Amino acid sequence: HRFYTNYRNARRSGWPVVLCPINTQNPLFMILNAPLRPYVKRYLPTAVYNRFHLATYGWEFRTKHTVHDRLGPVFVLVTTGTNELWCADPAVAQILLTRRKDFVSLPEAKIIMSLLGNNIIASDGETWARQRRLIAPGLNEKISALVWKESMAQADQMADFMLAQNEGRSTETVSSLKAIAMNVLGQVGYGQPKPFKPMSLPKDPEAPMAYVDAISLVAELLAVAAIVPNAILAFRYMPMILQTLASAMRRLPGLTADMLDQERQGQKTRKAAAEEDSFHGRENIMSMLVRLSDQAKTSGSESNEKTAPTAAHLSEDEIAGNMFLITGAGYDTTANTMSYAAVLLAAYPNKQAWLQEELDRAFGGSSNGLSSAEKVARLRELDYTTVYPQLARCLAFMFETLRLYPAVLHLSRSIKVTDAPQTVTAHNRTYYLAGAYNVFVNNVGLHTAPETWGDDADVFRPERWITTDSEGNESVMTPPRGTFLPWSGGPRVCPGQKMSQVEFVVVIATLLWRCRVQPVRQKEESDAEARARLLALAEDSQPRLTLQMNRPDQAELQWAER
Template identity: 45%
Template sequence: MTLSVVYGGIVLVALLFVAPKLQALHRNYRAARATGLPIVVFPFDPDSLIHTIFSDPLRPVLRRLLPASLYATFEISTFGWEFRDKSAVHERLGPNFILVSPGLNRFICADPATGQNILARRKDFVHPDISLKAMNFLGKNIITNNDEAWSRQRRIVAPALSERISEEVWKVSAEHASSLTDILLSNGPLTTKTIPGLRAIAINVLTRIAYGHKKPFALPSSTYDPKAELSYVDGICLCTEFLVVAAFAPWRMLRWSVMPTSMQTLGVALQRLPELTKNMLDQVRQSSAMVTSVDSTTHAGPHKGPDPILKTFARLSDEQDDNAAKGDGKTGRSYLTEEEIAGNLFIFTAAGFDTTANTMGYATTLLAAYPKWQEWIQEEIDGVLSRPQNDEEKSLPDYATAFPQLKRCLAVMFETLRLFPPVTTVMRTTTTNQLITTRNSAANSFTLGAPCAVHVNIMALHTSAAIWGPDALDFKPSRWLQPATNNDTREDIITPPRGVFLPWSNGPRTCPGQKMSQVEFVSVMATIFGQCRVDPIPKDDESVQQARQKLLDLTQDSHPVLTLQMSRPEEIHLKWVRRDIGSHL
């Protein structure tokens, strides 16, 4: 009797737990059916905490145990599947399909026209809560706002990254790349330092442009000391390096003495950043006030180079405060609150760091694996670098002269981003039902019931054989260039059809750092590959060919954290050798 009560209780609890899930699954299935799109049903919520934690470690086990078709369903419920799958699932199911689960339905889109349509409608398809939470912890900012505050911030943030900073980005990137080249060439055994070195360049360029922070190039240190002096830039760099922990773990917990020193140092940074931001802004305001009074008394010439972004933010905010004091109120079109200044300064670093650093890391690894493409860009770089005077080293001409000529370097960036886009899927969510028109035809339109998660599958768009041809998965930078013809000897970058190449996304929320990242990438590649060549280092009895293949395998062993990154970058062993460049000039 007692036993049957216990069993009955267990069954009841199980039913109480399962019944709402089944109900949600049924409701979602009906909503998905109404669209007429292909459907994949997965019986668990892929966004639940349990699934998020356990699905990745379970993958190898389930791959062995489950029949292939069941495993394929499980795979597309896991985080980061887009990179592993490339466009295979869309080849089976079509460009658009819906993953139905007891959580939110997920509309997965790899149709260029539909993707464009979604990204163009920023008010209908908004950023999901999870990205807002992940990026909000140092203050509201352009990424974490969906409403009118976004428009106001975008009007300030996008121009701060415009063409006016290109010359400075070009110069600073070349300076740091040149220092890294010296280190890589002079320290023979430092062969694992390429990827950390490229990361150091990316963070140094960002901190110079955003905060005016001038720092000589140095490889990043891997030691952390929670008791050491901490500057604003150190704190921001730490938060960027450990973004996921910084976003979700409370600083008090990170400071516990049982935590690793890196986490304790991060805890200190999170605790101190509000105060450090305030001090830095006060300093900027004081020095601006001094410069203005000196300028107005001495009529000194204009400041050389663009102001750091921080200064622009502070000035706009102060102008609004002045208007408010005059009674106009802080309601104009161009201002940031103090919290938004802090949030956006951080976002510059967070959004611009990993994306650009990893793109340079993948590109360098691919060039080491494919000597053919390395020589291809070097041929171009040699034609652009200034000829040496006497014994001077060849140097990179200024931005306006060199950048437009280095098309092969830009083609390497595009091809790297095609195969290794930092953001493999752009996520949105809907709160009201949305009519979606595919291939610009009303006959193909359908209504997406809300709420629904929407994923524009960048990885699938970038690797579809139907779009890019049978060699879609090959690294082939020349696909980006219109070949020179008899009449015109200039190579030109091609523009791919609309909606098929979206590493920087598209529409009103497209990445405002697109040009900055291109200028930085080309400057760094031209500086490094102008001076040296790179090869993999074969291990033990490996052949060079095997070592090259290993590099390619390491690039494929990647997973997204916030952006796509290699799982084992420390295994990239490269040998840098100075090129004999005088001979063919």
């Protein structure tokens, strides 16, 4: 009956309809669809599989624009659970993301994301607006200089590490870039600096664990942590990594409370006036959250203590939840984007040369012939404010990486069921969304649409982003509205966008100014075959918290001095 009602509602929408008699919100289906998909593909007839496929995680990455080529830029997937609206139309996407009160967070996403406390991404309405006002300013331009400095120091250490390996060969490029992303957040987010070392997750449930260790494990295995009860994870026949995850989940509230206590003690002993708005080593994202929140609480307490929901502060639960969210959202996205970039660099040596040309120009010459100490000294002199704007090609490289490998494959929303259907007016036509809908803006579909990106939409070509003025200065073009949404759009656009750009650009710039990178060839393999194998590795990806390669350890790369 539900399927039939869903079908009738879908027909009323005015968009094409695809029938898929599966409940995509069923927890068992949610857990099993990804691991079982290859078997289903093998045994089901193609026509049946193609319908089932649209219900599986990551279909949009596997098919790029082809499904929308066939069905149109927007279609409704009728399921036996909730109808799904899939959108790869820039104008409609813009509408869905801008109307935040009509298109609200997805309930399933809220449950997963608020695992460790309420936070900005898991809230809507006034609760969201209050958190956004407090959090977004802390992630903006004023942290960029610190992000630049810390990311460069980490990338320098990574270069030293790679060059010291046997002939510069390593399978730890991806784990190294993950470590950089976590260490930059450790410094900029919590004021906890850490020397570079390729990331290895804690695997001993009994061993001592710092906040950052615990949080990286939970961020890595978030979906498991959200779906499987802790008591089951902790069961002694479970794999060690899952037992350690259970231990991290158990310890995190205590570790968070300790960090906040320490922060408050520290703030008391520091002179508040001297550190106002300063990120120079003393204030970090966490201390800013605590300070602004405590300030707002004190100033608002006398007049409207009882009306706390509208006061401009965060509860303790929200501070803990947002610290976790900022780590999860900031770490996984940036780490995986840099990982795809490293693989693409090794696969496309001519793009490396293109980037190095820019770096030599911006960094005052090539690194050829300089000693290691001289290279590090030169890099240290590079000032964020003057050098970063000269690295348009590096930023273009990031945009092109995110175009084809967007960390967040689709932006999810849902609509509340009201008496009157929700309407969307686009292209001189009105569409009707009656009943419940989950709404997905398909980033891969938007980013690979030939109508927007041309016939070479599927080709990795960072040059497409560069425009050159009459004096030969290069800058990165702004794509038409709604066509490129790796950081989302509208009022909920990612507040960490600039931070991730600065981090990506300086990490890639540091590595490439010092080194070149190539795939390690396997027996009998030609260079071209080794590059094709790397690209196939990048295509063999699956969304977990964000899009990730299934076999990152097989990306064996060779780093060499330039």
